[in-house]
Amino acid sequence: MKAAYSMFLFIMFLGVIFITIGTIMASKTGSFLGLSKLQFMELRSKYGIIMMFLILIHLTMNRSIMKKELEILFE
Ligand code: HEM
Numbered sequence: 001m002k003a004a005y006s007m008f009l010f011i012m013f014l015g016v017i018f019i020t021i022g023t024i025m026a027s028k029t030g031s032f033l034g035l036s037k038l039q040f041m042e043l044r045s046k047y048g049i050i051m052m053f054l055i056l057i058h059l060t061m062n063r064s065i066m067k068k069e070l071e072i073l074f075e
Contacts, residue, residue: 002061009058016051019044 023040025032032040059066 005058005061009054012051012054015047019047 019040022032022035023037023044026035026037026040030036035043
């Protein structure tokens, strides 16, 4: 379950790379794959919200590991 979720998150992360490169390319040349810089920025903000929730779920799933790491960090 956890492994499947991590894989899903990784695939969604490829989308982050795509939209980020798209935004940079559209900033330089005016458009990328038919989308303007503004359209990429709008897509990015919507995708960002989805990623925010997915990462929140990810953090919840890994909270016990994170708690242990924090204990080691501040021991
Ligand atoms: C978006 C792409 C990401 C992928 C594909 C990913 C994948 C993974 C994987 C495979 C693990 C190991 C799980 C385990 O050991 O059971 C992990 C652990 C963890 N991730 Fe992520 N992660 C991503 C983003 C993030 C982000 C943005 C945060 C923080 C805001 C985060 C926080 C953590 C924490 C706290 C752990 C557990 C601690 C650890 O193993 O060191 N991850 N992640």
